[in-house]
Amino acid sequence: MHTKWKTWAHVTKLDPDKHLTEDEIAEIATSGTDALILSGTLNITQENMSELRDQVKEYGLPLVVEPAGPESVVFEGIDLLYVASVMNTQDARWIVGKHREWAMNPSIVWDKVIPEAYIVLNPNSAVGRVTGADCSISGQEAAAYASVADHYFKFPIVYVEYSGMYGNPEIVREVSKAIDNAVLYYGGGIDSGEKAAEMTKYADTIVVGNAVYDKGVKTLLETVQAVS
């Protein structure tokens, strides 16, 4: 199946470390979101990633796994594997080190792999702490990272990540202006139609995660309506 990921305007990020009931899964899968991304940073294993995949696969939505490390990579029953490299960290493990470890074994289905250039901007997020991201960079520096990711490394996705807090739309706008070819993702604190409508002005694809768990599917529906 040729997954048209470049056309997605709204995706929902589900955390294998968190629980959803069958009914919630059904409502999320039929909300109008374009795809489900199975992803998290803490306590993610092949087991809980596969369990979540089994819960959602019957709804026929495109399924993406976004692993936090080689240990949580799952290809079975998945359309695409989004693999991050964090641009604004000094710790090379999160740019290419983990990736080299992963490539030591030959089981990678490379034509399912879509690389993401992550720019992490929330210091209080698990991903910010785990990767040692420098979240104090200016909008101009974030835009410069985005330009290098797009024009030099040719990443297909640039991802502005505020996971757990609502970000600065000005910075997302500056980043969008620095990109010509990559698809721009924004994720972080989208928990209303207004926030979704604001970020969808600058990002090609918006990501809703925590709000699904904290505020429920009604809020998710609001964010879907805001981008359609």
Ligand SMILES: CC(C)=CCC/C(C)=C/CC/C(C)=C/CC/C(C)=C/COP(=O)(O)OP(=O)(O)O
């Ligand atoms: C080499 C391979 C296969 C994987 C490594 C890929 C890398 C470098 C990952 C870095 C960390 C990262 C960007 C993980 C993606 C998943 C993500 C951002 C989850 C959300 O993070 P949290 O901060 O935990 O959000 P919650 O607190 O809401 O769960």
Ligand SMILES: O=P(O)(O)OC[C@@H](O)CO
């Ligand atoms: O959980 P939220 O804050 O919606 O962020 C979504 C996604 O960017 C997390 O990786």
Ligand SMILES: [Mg+2]
């Ligand atoms: Mg998490």
